[in-house]
Amino acid sequence: MSVTAIVPDYARRIEPRDPVENFHGNMLVYVHWEDHLSFCSAVAFPLPPAIPFGAFVSEVVAPAYAAHPEAASIDWSAVVWMIDGATKVPDMEASLAANGMKHKTLVRFWTPGLSGWKGTAS
Amino acid sequence: MAPKKLGLKQRYAHMTRGLDWETTYQPMDAVFPYDTFEGIKIKDWSAWEDPFRLTMDSYWKFQAEKERKLYAVLDAFAQNNGQTGVSDGRYINVVKLFLTGVSPLEYQAHRGFAFTGRHLRGAGPRIACQMQSLDELRHLQTQIHTISHYNKFFDGIGEFPHMHDRVWYLSVPKSFFDDARAAGPFEFMIAIGFAFEYLLTNLLFVPFMSGAAYNGDMSTVTFGFSAQSDESRHMTLGIEVIKFLLEQHPDNLPIVQKWVDKWFWRGFRVLGLVAMMMDYMLPKKVMSWKEAWEIYFTEAGGSLFQDLERYGLKVPKYADVATEAAEHISHQNWAVFYQYSHAAAFHTWMPDKEHLDWLSEKYPNTFDKYYRPRWEMWAEMEKEGKRFYNPSLPQLCQVCQIPMAYTEPGDPTKIAFRCTEVAGETYHFCSDGCKDIFDAEPEKYIQSWLPVHQIFQGNCGGATVPDVLNWYRMNVGADNMDYVGSPDDRLWSEWHAAKTREAV
Numbered sequence A: 001m002s003v004t005a006i007v008p009d010y011a012r013r014i015e016p017r018d019p020v021e022n023f024h025g026n027m028l029v030y031v032h033w034e035d036h037l038s039f040c041s042a043v044a045f046p047l048p049p050a051i052p053f054g055a056f057v058s059e060v061v062a063p064a065y066a067a068h069p070e071a072a073s074i075d076w077s078a079v080v081w082m083i084d085g086a087t088k089v090p091d092m093e094a095s096l097a098a099n100g101m102k103h104k105t106l107v108r109f110w111t112p113g114l115s116g117w118k119g120t121a122s
Numbered sequence B: 001m002a003p004k005k006l007g008l009k010q011r012y013a014h015m016t017r018g019l020d021w022e023t024t025y026q027p028m029d030a031v032f033p034y035d036t037f038e039g040i041k042i043k044d045w046s047a048w049e050d051p052f053r054l055t056m057d058s059y060w061k062f063q064a065e066k067e068r069k070l071y072a073v074l075d076a077f078a079q080n081n082g083q084t085g086v087s088d089g090r091y092i093n094v095v096k097l098f099l100t101g102v103s104p105l106e107y108q109a110h111r112g113f114a115f116t117g118r119h120l121r122g123a124g125p126r127i128a129c130q131m132q133s134l135d136e137l138r139h140l141q142t143q144i145h146t147i148s149h150y151n152k153f154f155d156g157i158g159e160f161p162h163m164h165d166r167v168w169y170l171s172v173p174k175s176f177f178d179d180a181r182a183a184g185p186f187e188f189m190i191a192i193g194f195a196f197e198y199l200l201t202n203l204l205f206v207p208f209m210s211g212a213a214y215n216g217d218m219s220t221v222t223f224g225f226s227a228q229s230d231e232s233r234h235m236t237l238g239i240e241v242i243k244f245l246l247e248q249h250p251d252n253l254p255i256v257q258k259w260v261d262k263w264f265w266r267g268f269r270v271l272g273l274v275a276m277m278m279d280y281m282l283p284k285k286v287m288s289w290k291e292a293w294e295i296y297f298t299e300a301g302g303s304l305f306q307d308l309e310r311y312g313l314k315v316p317k318y319a320d321v322a323t324e325a326a327e328h329i330s331h332q333n334w335a336v337f338y339q340y341s342h343a344a345a346f347h348t349w350m351p352d353k354e355h356l357d358w359l360s361e362k363y364p365n366t367f368d369k370y371y372r373p374r375w376e377m378w379a380e381m382e383k384e385g386k387r388f389y390n391p392s393l394p395q396l397c398q399v400c401q402i403p404m405a406y407t408e409p410g411d412p413t414k415i416a417f418r419c420t421e422v423a424g425e426t427y428h429f430c431s432d433g434c435k436d437i438f439d440a441e442p443e444k445y446i447q448s449w450l451p452v453h454q455i456f457q458g459n460c461g462g463a464t465v466p467d468v469l470n471w472y473r474m475n476v477g478a479d480n481m482d483y484v485g486s487p488d489d490r491l492w493s494e495w496h497a498a499k500t501r502e503a504v
Helices: A053-065 B008-015 B056-079 B089-119 B123-151 B160-166 B168-181 B185-199 B205-214 B218-248 B252-270 B272-281 B289-311 B319-325 B329-339 B353-362 B367-383 B432-440 B451-456 B465-471 B487-503
Strands: A027-033 A043-047 A080-083 A086-088 A105-110 B411-415 B418-422 B425-429
Touching (some): A027 A053, A043 A053, A043 B451, B056 B123, B056 B218, B089 B123, B089 B160, B089 B168, B089 B185, B089 B487, B123 B185, B123 B218, B160 B168, B168 B252, B168 B272, B168 B451, B185 B218, B185 B252, B205 B218, B205 B272, B218 B252, B218 B289, B252 B319, B252 B432, B272 B289, B272 B329, B272 B353, B289 B319, B319 B432, B329 B367, B353 B367, B425 B432
Antiparallel strands (some): A080 A086, A080 A105, B418 B425
């Protein structure tokens, strides 16, 4: 469907506000640690598409969740990753882009054995 | 012989519709260019029942009388140091949320009704919209005057118009009204006149006003009373507009239904702020959000839609989802503010044991299982000196602009993720309701000013949190963070220590 507008060429007069070009060489990546809802929602990062997935995990994801009491127990090699809806085994050496990530990709991850404070998904 | 006086009815007819005319220098379509493009068909504008039956001169007289009473109470409140008599210093944060989040919407409503009052070609709705437009401006004004007294003592109030345009969570109510005002006049009337002012109004004003009454805030109660007769006129207008559109042409039904679905969902999302206020922010509680939802939406809304059934109008899509979510949204929202307390212009606090017990009692199906453990975990962290903050910025919904904190219907352990692709770019949503709204008019919502994305694009004062807070004009260390230990808390404690000394 399309917008109800008083001008017939509405779509030509407007610009999307968040194309990747507006992010100074970065792309947006959203990350969510499943079963740990004390982090209220997925979180957002502007990241260079060329950084290796491994660096993304150690420099971006791990620090973002470090405050959680279970963070120290995460076995990063056992983590289950889902990138834009598909379960994947990411190549830690390869870049985010080479792992199929693009602007506004959502990365969800599960940590087997850890399901939130006292198992309550918190 | 004395000249004959006009009867009320005649006088009304002459002073309102009698002043209208068919234009001849310009075609009516050129004078009223906005009232056809939405596809609404009107056969007979004169069939509009004027809901207010007020002429401008009597309107001014009524309003002036109410103003005199209101300002007398405000004076008395100030002279009596009424601010020291509210239930607790925490209560003031409700007032802050109202002034930053709701009062600017009164102004938006004023602008919106001024627009519809100009652009609908029927004289009946034009007069009604004009008066509502003036009411809304008056409400903004009385709210500012009332709350300005608290601004002399408490933080987080003084920069409310600046903050409304910039602060991340205030983009939620702001974008709600921007959306309505960027629509055509009929959609605006359904969005604000019907969905907001009729269907959902009791879930906004009743909680704030009874909250004020329960918590000793006589000044806010009084502006509430001063607005009450206006609000009942607005409700009459809201119901009249929907009946009028549905009676005029059967082709209007699907358009109106689409708007009712959309604005019910958008309104429900904005009201999440009220849910949080009722369940977490009022020191003396009125009722739970869930109870308010049952009374004012499930029961009152249910009978309203029964009444509208004869026109073919159905209960809004996803009403069942919203009812299920009434178990969750207040807890989920307060959790958002608790972990982003450093970036909020009001204070947050950890609910104490008595408060948690109240929540357990009010939400027996869900609170102990899902939310109580979360507060207990954070309380434990606080005790260890590791008060929990979220160090990253949240993902936002493209439509409602709220952090994507809401869970799947039926599973409060899983965040609901929805997305759509338009021209190769992905857009994310918190719910089917928000996704449907986007999918119906993607051109509109790809332009959303999402605070988190704007920060990353460098449009919000800088790259660090302090830069952004400075750009918000947030007084760091006073406006934000926890209530306990805040300047508000210290002031409140001093007042109470003084009262105790005087009593001895």
